[in-house]
Amino acid sequence: MKYLTAMYISLSESLGIYTRDQLHELLSNNQHSMPISRHRAAILQSRVFFFCAIFAVLVPTWSLIDRLFLPDSLWLELVLIRLLSATAFALLAWQARKEPDLKRARFMLAGMLSVTPLFYLVSNHWLQAYELSGTEQVIAELYALLPFVMIAGLTLFPLTLKELLAYATPMLAVVVLSSLPETKSDIPQAVSTIWLFSLILGVAMFASLNQLRYMLSQVNRASYDVLTGLLTRRAGIEMLDLQYRLATISENNLSILYLDLDHFKTVNDVYGHDAGDVVLKFAAQQLSATVRKGDSVIRWGGEEFIIILPTATPDEANDVIARVMKAGLGSRPDGTPVTASIGVAEVQADTVKDWKALIELADHRMYTAKTSGRARSVGIQETQLLWPASSAQCIARSTADAPATVSDNQPEPVAS
Numbered sequence: 001m002k003y004l005t006a007m008y009i010s011l012s013e014s015l016g017i018y019t020r021d022q023l024h025e026l027l028s029n030n031q032h033s034m035p036i037s038r039h040r041a042a043i044l045q046s047r048v049f050f051f052c053a054i055f056a057v058l059v060p061t062w063s064l065i066d067r068l069f070l071p072d073s074l075w076l077e078l079v080l081i082r083l084l085s086a087t088a089f090a091l092l093a094w095q096a097r098k099e100p101d102l103k104r105a106r107f108m109l110a111g112m113l114s115v116t117p118l119f120y121l122v123s124n125h126w127l128q129a130y131e132l133s134g135t136e137q138v139i140a141e142l143y144a145l146l147p148f149v150m151i152a153g154l155t156l157f158p159l160t161l162k163e164l165l166a167y168a169t170p171m172l173a174v175v176v177l178s179s180l181p182e183t184k185s186d187i188p189q190a191v192s193t194i195w196l197f198s199l200i201l202g203v204a205m206f207a208s209l210n211q212l213r214y215m216l217s218q219v220n221r222a223s224y225d226v227l228t229g230l231l232t233r234r235a236g237i238e239m240l241d242l243q244y245r246l247a248t249i250s251e252n253n254l255s256i257l258y259l260d261l262d263h264f265k266t267v268n269d270v271y272g273h274d275a276g277d278v279v280l281k282f283a284a285q286q287l288s289a290t291v292r293k294g295d296s297v298i299r300w301g302g303e304e305f306i307i308i309l310p311t312a313t314p315d316e317a318n319d320v321i322a323r324v325m326k327a328g329l330g331s332r333p334d335g336t337p338v339t340a341s342i343g344v345a346e347v348q349a350d351t352v353k354d355w356k357a358l359i360e361l362a363d364h365r366m367y368t369a370k371t372s373g374r375a376r377s378v379g380i381q382e383t384q385l386l387w388p389a390s391s392a393q394c395i396a397r398s399t400a401d402a403p404a405t406v407s408d409n410q411p412e413p414v415a416s
């Protein structure tokens with residue numbers, strides 16, 4: 001038992017699994033965030049493209065070798081399936097160049113991994129019908145390596161355990177079926193083939209999971225802001241681009257809120273950067289907790305946030321603002337509420353040409369909210385005062401009255 005526990009620990013460490021979530025991320029893609037799914041789709045599709053393009057050329061080219069060493073009738077049969085396989089690979093390569101999409105990527109990979117076992121089953125059937133010897137025999141033996149090559153190829157794709165099992169099981173079935181011993185003397189050969197295949201499969205799964213783990217850590221690092229846990233600007237741009245395109249294609253609305261915390265600099269200046277961090281972190285948590293599941297909150301800059309609200313109408317965007325108000329953004333170290341100026345823009349009423357124009361518009365409206373006295377939102381037609389006018393004035397006053405510097409040992413901000 002001790003030995004098994006030690007093995008489990010060392011396996012978890014080598015796969016970088018330290019939390020339950022990390023384990024779930026490796027088991028299935030249910031908990032993968034949008035940036036991860038997008039990156040994985042892009043990697044899978046680009047690799048499927050690469051290998052299918054190579055196989056589309058290599059598979060028919062190999063028939064020159066068959067031509068030299070195999071009987072004519074067998075060569076003709078093999079050419080036929082080589083051409084069919086090459087066509088399938090070329091089609092897959094062509095499809096894999098389309099926009100990355102996880103469903104499509106998995107489908108392409110399944111296609112790629114099925115062509116070779118099918119090719120192997122048919123070629124094996126034909127090869128068995130001939131009495132081959134010498135060089136012919138050697139060439140025939142090379143065909144038997146095809147499933148091993150394919151299973152080893154899994155190492156090149158960052159896959160979850162569920163996907164690996166789904167892809168590997170049919171291949172394992174093909175190998176078991178084609179190795180079934182006809183006589184007692186064939187048993188050792190069959191066992192060693194299946195054993196070798198299982199070993200390579202185990203190593204391939206480990207390598208694939210390791211690659212997924214590495215990809216997850218890289219994407220998470222680039223996509224999530226360390227302080228707030230929100231999407232970084234870089235990941236946010238990808239999300240905006242995607243959501244804008246989805247809204248245009250589906251003719252749905254898309255609203256965005258551009259929030260900038262008011263007089264935030266003074267928190268840093270007066271109470272120190274650490275206190276500023278606490279205020280920022282709390283405000284970010286409040287925003288995340290307020291939005292719906294499909295919405296995204298981005299840390300756009302220092303104390304600037306963008307909330308993407310797919311399909312939201314202006315009324316629904318106002319509902320989100322009302323929820324933000326109800327939850328509050330926390331308090332500054334002096335007890336005054338954290339307020340924000342918000343610019344609202346939307347795809348349908350604001351006729352914009354792309355997501356950049358949408359952001360510019362929301363930014364412009366946020367700036368209008370700032371210059372109109374802060375603590376309010378500005379949309380296409382309306383301006384709403386969100387916090388009582390006294391809040392913003394009070395903050396402005398306290399900013400002016402605040403001592404020049406205060407030690408870092410200030411009371412932490414209190415959630416409102």
Ligand SMILES: Nc1nc2c(ncn2[C@@H]2O[C@H](COP(=O)(O)OP(=O)(O)OP(=O)(O)O)[C@@H](O)[C@H]2O)c(=O)[nH]1
Binds near residue numbers: 268301303
């Ligand atoms: N503590 C902390 N401060 C940050 C962080 N990122 C940016 N800031 C600070 O946020 C402040 C932003 O200040 P300004 O853009 O001048 O705006 P403001 O004081 O909020 O005033 P208005 O936006 O005009 O209401 C700067 O002092 C930055 O140093 C961060 O990660 N942590």
